Amino acid sequence: MATTNIAGQRRQELIAGYSFVAPALIILLVFLFIPMFFTLWMSFRDWSGITPPAESGAVGLQWYERLLVLDNVRRTDFFTAFKNTFYYALGVVPTQTVLALLLAVIANQQLLRFKGFFRTTFYFPSITSSVAIGLIFLWIYQSGGILNQVIKAVNPAYRNISWMNDPTGIIHNTLAVFGLTLRTAPAWLTETNVLGLTLWQWLSGPSVTMTALMMLVIWTTAGTMMLVFLAALQDIPRPLYEAASVDGATSVQQFFSITVPMLRPTIFFVVTLGLIGTFQVFDQMFVMTSGGPAGTTTSLAYLIYRAGFNDSQMGLASAISVLLFLIIFTATLIQRRIFSDRAVA
Amino acid sequence: MKKQILYATAALLVAILAVTACGGGTTPTAAPPPTTATQPTTAPEATTAPATTAPQATTAPSGSATKLQLLGWSSSDAENNLLNTIVDQFNKSQTQYTASFDPSPNYDQALQTALAGGAPPDVFYVDSLKFPDLMKNNVLATPPANAIQDPDDFYPSLKAAFTANGTFYCPPKDFSTLALIYNKKMLDAAGVKPPTTWDELKAAAEKLTDSSKGVYGLALSADAARWVAFLYQAGGTVLDANGKMNIDTPEAKVALDYYTGLLAAGYAVTPDKVDSGWNGEAFGKEKVAMVVEGNWMVPFLKSDFPNVEYDIAELPAGPKGKATMAFTVCYGVPKNGAHLDGSWQFVNALTNKQGMKEWTDLGLAMPTRKSLRDGWVQKFPNLKVFLDGADYSHPWQFGPGFTVVTDAINKGIQEIAAGQATSESVLKTVQKAGEDVLAQ
Numbered sequence: 001m002a003t004t005n006i007a008g009q010r011r012q013e014l015i016a017g018y019s020f021v022a023p024a025l026i027i028l029l030v031f032l033f034i035p036m037f038f039t040l041w042m043s044f045r046d047w048s049g050i051t052p053p054a055e056s057g058a059v060g061l062q063w064y065e066r067l068l069v070l071d072n073v074r075r076t077d078f079f080t081a082f083k084n085t086f087y088y089a090l091g092v093v094p095t096q097t098v099l100a101l102l103l104a105v106i107a108n109q110q111l112l113r114f115k116g117f118f119r120t121t122f123y124f125p126s127i128t129s130s131v132a133i134g135l136i137f138l139w140i141y142q143s144g145g146i147l148n149q150v151i152k153a154v155n156p157a158y159r160n161i162s163w164m165n166d167p168t169g170i171i172h173n174t175l176a177v178f179g180l181t182l183r184t185a186p187a188w189l190t191e192t193n194v195l196g197l198t199l200w201q202w203l204s205g206p207s208v209t210m211t212a213l214m215m216l217v218i219w220t221t222a223g224t225m226m227l228v229f230l231a232a233l234q235d236i237p238r239p240l241y242e243a244a245s246v247d248g249a250t251s252v253q254q255f256f257s258i259t260v261p262m263l264r265p266t267i268f269f270v271v272t273l274g275l276i277g278t279f280q281v282f283d284q285m286f287v288m289t290s291g292g293p294a295g296t297t298t299s300l301a302y303l304i305y306r307a308g309f310n311d312s313q314m315g316l317a318s319a320i321s322v323l324l325f326l327i328i329f330t331a332t333l334i335q336r337r338i339f340s341d342r343a344v345a
Numbered sequence: 346m347k348k349q350i351l352y353a354t355a356a357l358l359v360a361i362l363a364v365t366a367c368g369g370g371t372t373p374t375a376a377p378p379p380t381t382a383t384q385p386t387t388a389p390e391a392t393t394a395p396a397t398t399a400p401q402a403t404t405a406p407s408g409s410a411t412k413l414q415l416l417g418w419s420s421s422d423a424e425n426n427l428l429n430t431i432v433d434q435f436n437k438s439q440t441q442y443t444a445s446f447d448p449s450p451n452y453d454q455a456l457q458t459a460l461a462g463g464a465p466p467d468v469f470y471v472d473s474l475k476f477p478d479l480m481k482n483n484v485l486a487t488p489p490a491n492a493i494q495d496p497d498d499f500y501p502s503l504k505a506a507f508t509a510n511g512t513f514y515c516p517p518k519d520f521s522t523l524a525l526i527y528n529k530k531m532l533d534a535a536g537v538k539p540p541t542t543w544d545e546l547k548a549a550a551e552k553l554t555d556s557s558k559g560v561y562g563l564a565l566s567a568d569a570a571r572w573v574a575f576l577y578q579a580g581g582t583v584l585d586a587n588g589k590m591n592i593d594t595p596e597a598k599v600a601l602d603y604y605t606g607l608l609a610a611g612y613a614v615t616p617d618k619v620d621s622g623w624n625g626e627a628f629g630k631e632k633v634a635m636v637v638e639g640n641w642m643v644p645f646l647k648s649d650f651p652n653v654e655y656d657i658a659e660l661p662a663g664p665k666g667k668a669t670m671a672f673t674v675c676y677g678v679p680k681n682g683a684h685l686d687g688s689w690q691f692v693n694a695l696t697n698k699q700g701m702k703e704w705t706d707l708g709l710a711m712p713t714r715k716s717l718r719d720g721w722v723q724k725f726p727n728l729k730v731f732l733d734g735a736d737y738s739h740p741w742q743f744g745p746g747f748t749v750v751t752d753a754i755n756k757g758i759q760e761i762a763a764g765q766a767t768s769e770s771v772l773k774t775v776q777k778a779g780e781d782v783l784a785q
Contacts, residue, residue: 182766293759
């Protein structure tokens, strides 16, 4: 008697539980899982995106072969976009994390006046539309724009950089200072072809235009990350700092020996979010550069868009999406390994 | 019906995934081509006339009439209003159908999703560059006999652009060609005559350039849709007679070296160097004396830079004579459209001699029918050069999937201009890209 009662109660709880999560589950299913598997399926088909998907033919691994193995324009485009995105992430993630941490520490100071003002100011770029910001930065970055004018006022010898239309890589430009250019570089650099790009091209670094986009993105996202750090900072128990000051630790020592270790899970979270966000970057390229100049700001996500809607190759676009997922997944795994190793040590 | 809904949902889901996977935040509108007829440049629309998304209200639909949707893009209110006038006339001329013009800021996406979803618009713009892609996917309806009035009246090159396997699929609504537009005052001040050959163009550009004042001879964007005209002038081609990629030729090298040479010498600038979004803006601001642009410049200058005194000349002839590009758009009807009969009636009303005369007499676009030529030239004598271009123009059309190739050309020109590539390596890359796309 008692057991059946418990079983009945269990069942009721089960039904109640599932009906509570049902709305979220259905939304996830319709807007996340079905499209995910649809994309995976499409990456094995030659769907143009113009005719109904069921009319497309199966092409097996052809798209992946073109993207990764065969020497052809798709592979060159894919690895160019990969290179662009990689340099972008490499520049943005560490910078925005460090900047966000600094801003959070500043905004968390006990003695700081107008704390609310600073917090709002730091956070403001994050809640502004990325399109609006993009358009305003287009003005700032014009060759006669504010940025160039300010630099010129400080340094009259400065020659205007056309920020939005300079495809030269910043590593290339640095090498050029030491006399190493495309014409003087050794043949093994300019002739060796790795995955559709020469070693010289791989070494370019982000283009000047991409760097301009990176600065903009760091400025906008640091605020969001700051908020995360700020919440975590307030969770660090005060007595730790008090004990440290009694022992004579300077505030710099306190920062590196208390604050940073206590924030390790938060740093992991912020870096992971940053990695995912940077690998999926799209808005700025779409609004500001259309992937140019010379394709140097074509990110993987923007390449997916171009392949799907300008080139009418949804199958190809799907295959790139799947590869992008694998890239992000791998990057996150590697980064997790790094952080957990440190935690053990 | 159920199947259609399924397809529509599936297409929508892919679209959502494609866009949302690309980071948060809403995405804005893509820059629509800023002109009536096609203008395949990357000119951001912000710099030209502001794009409008709100279609003007056409006549109120009468109770029983079947609705027809015309999907296209738009560059200005003026253009929308003019087209709506023509659409209204069609609606008044009969009672069976009520058509409305629906300009979409994301035309490519809108058309693609609608087609894939099995619920296409009744009539839609088809750009000549995209026509081969649509044919490859077999989505256009074959016009029934007599659906297109007097098809031989269209210029042969424009008709050919929308003909596949011997069938003329859709009548071109209007077209644009490239010409040399020059600033009268600046040329007079420098004592320069409008150039007629490449050598003269170079000499004129040199004379007109005064970099200390930030003024240059010519604005040349790194744009395949401009350079390909020079390619034809040099006797080169993109595809050979058999449809094979044939751009890695000595003629193409001459054209590429000439084009990028003007930039390298500093007689020509890309528009961003003079703080402009596209060639036309640089010209309007009088930062450059000449541009290679199409008839869309005329309404643009009239509305944005009414005080600039300009004139129009044929593009300078290259080593192998004259050539220009023709950009055109046709009214396509989808194979699985719901009201095929109405669609064809509507298309015919827009493109028959009377309809096209009314549309092109509004002054925004050029008639694609030979029979309207003389009347139009009389009405717009200053635009004669553009219309004459039809005789020696090449259509802006290559093969399916060629946006990848035009992208490669754009990229190559920019790389050469930045000293990061040579014309030989760029032509090799473009040749390879074209071969890859054609083999696919």
